[in-house]
Amino acid sequence: MTSAAPFNALPDTPNLLELSGITTAYGRIEVLHGLELRIGAGETVALVGANGAGKSTLLRVISGLQPASGALRFDGADLARTDAAERVRRGIVQVPEGRQVFTGLSVEDNLLLGAYTRRDKKAIQQDLEKQYQRFPILKDKRRLPAGTLSGGQQQMLAMGRALMARPRLLLLDEPSMGLAPLIIEQIFAIVGELKQEGITLFVVEQNAAEALAVADRGYVLETGSIVAEGHGQALLDNDSVKAAYLGG
Amino acid sequence: MLSEFFQFTFSGVTLGAIYALVALGFTLIYNASHVINFAQGEFLMIGGMGTVVLLEAGAPLPLAMLGALLLAGVAGVVLYKLAIAPAKKANVVTLIIITIGASIFLRGLAQFFWGKQYHALPRFSATESISVGGATLLTQSLWVLGIAVVLVVALALFFNRSRLGKAILATSMNKDAARLAGIKTQTILTLAFGISALLGAVAGVIVAPITFTAYDVGIMLGLKGFVAAAIGGLGSSTGAIVGGLLLGLSEAYTAGYISSDYKDAVPFVIILAILFFLPNGLFGSRAVERV
Ligand SMILES: Nc1ncnc2c1ncn2[C@@H]1O[C@H](COP(=O)(O)OP(=O)(O)O)[C@@H](O)[C@H]1O
Ligand SMILES: [Mg+2]
Numbered sequence: 389m390t391s392a393a394p395f396n397a398l399p400d401t402p403n404l405l406e407l408s409g410i411t412t413a414y415g416r417i418e419v420l421h422g423l424e425l426r427i428g429a430g431e432t433v434a435l436v437g438a439n440g441a442g443k444s445t446l447l448r449v450i451s452g453l454q455p456a457s458g459a460l461r462f463d464g465a466d467l468a469r470t471d472a473a474e475r476v477r478r479g480i481v482q483v484p485e486g487r488q489v490f491t492g493l494s495v496e497d498n499l500l501l502g503a504y505t506r507r508d509k510k511a512i513q514q515d516l517e518k519q520y521q522r523f524p525i526l527k528d529k530r531r532l533p534a535g536t537l538s539g540g541q542q543q544m545l546a547m548g549r550a551l552m553a554r555p556r557l558l559l560l561d562e563p564s565m566g567l568a569p570l571i572i573e574q575i576f577a578i579v580g581e582l583k584q585e586g587i588t589l590f591v592v593e594q595n596a597a598e599a600l601a602v603a604d605r606g607y608v609l610e611t612g613s614i615v616a617e618g619h620g621q622a623l624l625d626n627d628s629v630k631a632a633y634l635g636g
Numbered sequence: 637m638l639s640e641f642f643q644f645t646f647s648g649v650t651l652g653a654i655y656a657l658v659a660l661g662f663t664l665i666y667n668a669s670h671v672i673n674f675a676q677g678e679f680l681m682i683g684g685m686g687t688v689v690l691l692e693a694g695a696p697l698p699l700a701m702l703g704a705l706l707l708a709g710v711a712g713v714v715l716y717k718l719a720i721a722p723a724k725k726a727n728v729v730t731l732i733i734i735t736i737g738a739s740i741f742l743r744g745l746a747q748f749f750w751g752k753q754y755h756a757l758p759r760f761s762a763t764e765s766i767s768v769g770g771a772t773l774l775t776q777s778l779w780v781l782g783i784a785v786v787l788v789v790a791l792a793l794f795f796n797r798s799r800l801g802k803a804i805l806a807t808s809m810n811k812d813a814a815r816l817a818g819i820k821t822q823t824i825l826t827l828a829f830g831i832s833a834l835l836g837a838v839a840g841v842i843v844a845p846i847t848f849t850a851y852d853v854g855i856m857l858g859l860k861g862f863v864a865a866a867i868g869g870l871g872s873s874t875g876a877i878v879g880g881l882l883l884g885l886s887e888a889y890t891a892g893y894i895s896s897d898y899k900d901a902v903p904f905v906i907i908l909a910i911l912f913f914l915p916n917g918l919f920g921s922r923a924v925e926r927v
Contacts (some may be wrong), residue, residue: 453815476818488813490806501806521826553818560812 401428404557404588405450405480409458412449419445420612422458427557432589434620436596436629437609443592446609447559451475451482461543462557477505479556483563485592487542489549491535494498495526498534498545501627502552512552519548522578540571547578558586560631564595576602637772644892645885646768650846652884653784657839658861659868659876660791661832667808667871668828671731675715675739677858678746679833682708683840684849685746690754697758701766705837711742712833716826739854746851753821757844776845783842787835788877795873836861856900863903867910869917878918882906 391485396508403426410423419442427433435444440459448454452472460467462480499519503512520527523544529537543563550558560579564572567619583589583602593599600606600620608616608629616629623629658676665673686704691697719738720731761775795801807814807824814821840849840857847853864883868875883903891899910917 451816453812471814471820473818474822476816482816484813484816488810488816490809490813491804492809493805497802500799501802501819502812503815504803549817 401430403427403461404429404431404463405590407450410446410449410456410460411458412445412454412456413575415444418612420449420456422610423614425607426592427588430586431507431605432583432591432603434596434599434603434606435590435592435609436594436599436606436623439594440611441609442612444561447484447561447590447592450559451480457465458635473505476553479547479552479554480559481553481555481557482559483543483546483550483561485561485565487539487546489534489537489542489545492533494531495534495537495545496530498549499526499530499552502549505553514551515554519551522551522581523548534551540574542565543571543575544569544578547575553583555587557590558582560589560591562593562595563591564593564598574614596629597624640892642769642771644888645665646771646773646777648885648888649881650774650780650884651887652881653780654839654843654857654880655860655864655883656877656880657784657787657835658857659864659880660788660873661835661839662862663868663873664804664828664832664835666768668804669720669825670728671720671735672728672730672862673715673829673832674735674858674862675742675854676832676836676861677854677856678739678742679708679712679836679854680840680843680857681743681746681851681854682711682833682848682914683837684757684844684853685750685755685840686837687757687841687844688849689750691757697760698744701715701841704841705834708833708837708840709830712829712831712836713826715833720829721822721825726769739858743851743854749844750851752851754848755844757841759845760842774846776842780842780846783838787838789819791835791873793923800827810823826909860903863907866907869919872917872919875917875919884902 405409407423407425410420411418412420423446435443435446445454449456450460451468452470452475458620462475462478467475490501493501496516499516500512503515506512521528525541526545528550529541534542537545547563563575563579567575572595579591579602591599591603600623605622606618606620606623607614608623616623616626618626658680661676661679662673665671665676683704686707687700690700690703695703715738719734722729723734759776760779763775765772765774767773795805803814803819804824804827805821806817807821811821814824860883866874866877867879868877869883883906886906887899887902892904
């Protein structure tokens with residue numbers, strides 16, 4: 389499994405995100421080793437890999453929370469000097485692992501904070517209504533503190549919050565983590581909707597089957613290096629990927 | 637008997653309001669950065685002493701106060717930028733020690749430039765006191781209470797209604813998530829230190845006509861504000877206000893009914909009791925929420 393990628397499936401749309409030679413460390417421990425990765429505009433790309441492979445770290449690098457060496461280009465522009473807030477403003481928005489909602493704030497405040505980088509009040513209000521249509525349960529609970537929601541509802545809130553920023557590239561870090569199968573289905577149905585709406589998606593999952601099924605392409609990350617890359621279904625059918633990540 | 641009780645209650649509530657403001661400053665910084673800012677008391681000193689110095693330089697009282705508040709606000713921002721932000725990778729204990737160092741430094745500066753004398757600020761109203769139910773009520777106490785109430789209401793509105801206030805709350809609840817929402821958390825922390833310094837300075841200015849002010853008043857006022865915040869659970873604004881009032885009242889009753897010699901021991905007895913019986917304070921959230 390450490391051999392080079394068996395597929396070379398480049399996106400047929402222009403690149404929205406391009407990473408090259410991305411290396412990062414926590415203290416002296418290097419956790420990403422010169423990653424190369426690209427996401428085409430409108431694509432849905434999955435990143436699968438075991439716990440501790442470095443998936444969340446990669447998303448933190450893309451969002452600007454974790455410094456890294458190497459080059460990061462978004463929509464053609466180099467991001468080296470672009471801070472996290474500016475990346476959000478440009479449309480790189482993340483739904484972090486474990487939801488990370490603002491537990492003490494109301495559901496509605498959480499959603500509105502998602503639009504923090506925006507100034508178009510009217511459109512923000514319309515987008516809020518859109519999220520309530522997408523996630524009716526959030527409307528029912530809009531006055532309640534986010535901490536009172538169930539895990540699945542918090543996942544929806546975190547997704548709604550991210551969508552309030554009008555993402556061009558939505559990064560989803562293990563959206564199915566810790567959720568019941570029925571809820572996971574709901575979450576991935578919404579991921580499918582977002583894909584239909586044309587949002588470029590980067591879905592990180594340990595749950596490789598779900599993620600690769602919805603994705604156009606996928607990457608497999610193993611201890612900080614990409615070891616396989618290909619079309620979603622092809623990766624799903626790939627024997628070595630199956631053996632390593634799908635339990636045979 | 638009753639008039640005595642009123643008298644002690646008045647002075648207790650007045651002191652309590654001051655402690656509450658200091659405690660709110662501790663709370664704000666603690667929530668935003670998890671730092672217990674032991675330089676908080678110095679902002680009171682800068683408020684009071686700054687006003688004294690500007691008055692002596694010929695400024696009218698309102699202008700002198702405004703200048704002192706500004707100076708304190710700047711001191712708060714500088715404290716964050718120069719001492720806290722560069723050490724952001726350090727652990728919380730280190731940061732707390734840095735704030736203790738900063739407080740010694742600020743006190744040293746004040747002593748050097750402004751001297752060691754004690755000063756009284758003129759009270760805000762011409763009348764010194766009024767009589768209520770046989771007790772003497774200082775007009776300055778009314779100023780203290782009025783201003784404290786206005787500040788508390790303004791803070792509540794700021795945090796519950798404004799976008800910026802909510803961004804501060806969001807940052808204090810989950811810094812990474814706040815950054816992912818596009819909030820510039822560095823700016824937010826700077827703001828928290830600035831607001832906190834202003835709160836302290838206001839407390840320092842309004843109490844100075846009652847208690848005198850000097851380069852070293854920040855030590856005791858800061859410590860008592862900290863105790864008030866700890867009584868309230870360090871992190872709860874309601875707790876800070878209740879803690880401040882409880883502390884002010886216990887001090888005043890101790891001084892009145894027992895002896896003023898024991899007055900300053902009250903906060904330390906209380907803090908020991910709190911640490912022993914209620915480590916999360918009266919209004920403390922469960923520890924898990926604060927990790
Ligand atoms: N804040 C951190 N400090 C030190 N090491 C970390 C930190 N976060 C993650 N790591 C380490 O980096 C590696 C990658 O972690 P992570 O990106 O969270 O993996 P994944 O999301 O794939 O489970 C792991 O070995 C993890 O222990
Ligand atoms: Mg992870």
